[in-house]
Structures are given as C-alpha cells and as structure tokens.
Amino acid sequence: MPSLSETQDQVREYDKKHGWGEDQASHIVLHMTEELGEIARRILRRDGYKKEFFDRKELAEELTDILYLNLKLANTFHIELEEEWNLMWERYRKKTNRS
Ligand SMILES: [Mg+2]
Structure with a gap:
C-alpha cells in the first residue's frame, strides 16, 4: 500500500x-x-x-473521489499532507493524553 505522500505524488503526476x-x-x-x-x-x-437502495460500494467510491480531490487541492498549494497529518496526529495525541 502506498504512503499518503506516494499517493499525493500519484495524483500530482x-x-x-x-x-x-x-x-x-x-x-x-x-x-x-x-x-x-x-x-x-x-x-x-x-x-x-431517501428511499433508494444503499450501496456500501458506492459510498466507498464517493469517499475515494473526495480523497482524490483533497490530495489535488493540497498539491495546488504545495502542501504535503503526510507531514501535516503527522503534525495533526501529534496535536491530537497530546490533547487526549492531557487528562
Ligand atoms: Mg463521486
């Protein structure tokens, strides 16, 4: 499985x-x-x-569509999401370890 950084590069290319x-x-x-x-x-x-049939696979595809666009938008601003993810995760970890 590619890393987030590799996936972002894949989108860029x-x-x-x-x-x-x-x-x-x-x-x-x-x-x-x-x-x-x-x-x-x-x-x-x-x-x-909504009275239409729920299809979990369709939901998975839509979640992936928006992930692609999130990576694409980050590329537009030259933001490396893997780095930002790690920083965010560290903030969350500190926040939840406080009490
Ligand atoms: Mg879609």
Whole structure:
C-alpha cells in the first residue's frame, strides 16, 4: 500500500499527464462539494431518509473521489499532507493524553 505522500505524488503526476494540474482551487473546492453531496446522498439512503437502495460500494467510491480531490487541492498549494497529518496526529495525541 502506498504512503499518503506516494499517493499525493500519484495524483500530482496523473493530473499533470492529463492537463488537470493547473485546475483552479475554487473549481476543485466546488467539485469537492459535489462529491460531499454524493456522500450525503448515500448516507441519507442508508438512514432511510431517501428511499433508494444503499450501496456500501458506492459510498466507498464517493469517499475515494473526495480523497482524490483533497490530495489535488493540497498539491495546488504545495502542501504535503503526510507531514501535516503527522503534525495533526501529534496535536491530537497530546490533547487526549492531557487528562
Ligand atoms: Mg463521486
């Protein structure tokens, strides 16, 4: 399994190859809201608010779509998410070990 850093590199190379490496941040964020809506729809189905069939595989795909866009947005700003993840995890660890 690739590391988060390797996955972010994979997204960067894929986007560059397909001419999507210069997409505007605002467009990526809008696309993220679209994917979040798709996730919400699956959850609403699961909880019975929507009377459509809940498909766990579809939810998995939507979660992955938004992960891709999160990595893509981080690439736009040259933010290394693996490094940020480790910093965040350390903050959380300190917070939960306080009491
Ligand atoms: Mg989707």
